C-alpha cells in the first residue's frame with residue numbers, strides 16, 4: 079500500500095482484535111506524537127512560511143484525531159497513561175539519518191510520509207476486521223482516518239518534492255530507500271511483538 083515494501087504480518091490483526099483497548103491507547107499516543115512532530119518540524123524551519131503553514135494545518139488535524147481517540151478511551155473507561163514503548167518511530171528516524179540532506183528536511187518529511195503510510199495500512203486491516211464486530215462508531219472513525227492519513231502521506235511527499243527544489247526523481251529514489259529500511263524494521267519488530275501497536 080502506498081510506498082510500503084513489506085505488508086503487516088498476519089498475526090498483527092489477531093493481536094489487535096484480542097485487545098482493542100490497547101490499540102486505542104497506543105493510537106492516541108500516535109496521534110499526539112504526529113501533531114507534536116509536525117510542529118517540531120515547523121519550528122526547525124521558521125523562515126519557510128509555506129512549510130510552517132502546511133505543517134500547522136497537519137498538526138491541527140492530528141490534534142483533532144487525538145482528541146477524538148481520547149473520546150473513545152473515555153467512553154471505555156480507559157486512561158491515556160504513559161506512552162507505550164515505541165521503537166518504530168525512533169528506529170526509523172535513526173535509520174534515516176545517514177541519507178539526510180538539506181539539513182535533513184527532505185528525509186524528515188519522507189519519514190513522516192512513511193509513518194502515515196503504515197498507519198493507513200493498519201487502519202485498513204482494522205476496518206476490515208471491525209466490519210463484523212458490532213462497533214459501528216469505531217468502524218466509521220477508522221474509515222475516516224484511513225482517508226485522512228492517506229492524504230497526509232501525499233502532503234508529506236509533496237512537501238518533500240518542494241523541499242528538494244522540485245526534484246521528484248530524487249525524492250522518489252530517497253523514499254524507495256527509506257521504504258526498504260522501514261520494511262526491514264517492521265519485519266524485525268513483528269518477530270519481537272507480543273502486542274498490537276499502530277506502528278512497530
Ligand SMILES: [Fe+2]
Nearest residue numbers: 109112140143
Ligand atoms: Fe492522524
Ligand SMILES: [Fe+2]
Nearest residue numbers: 112194227230
Ligand atoms: Fe496523519
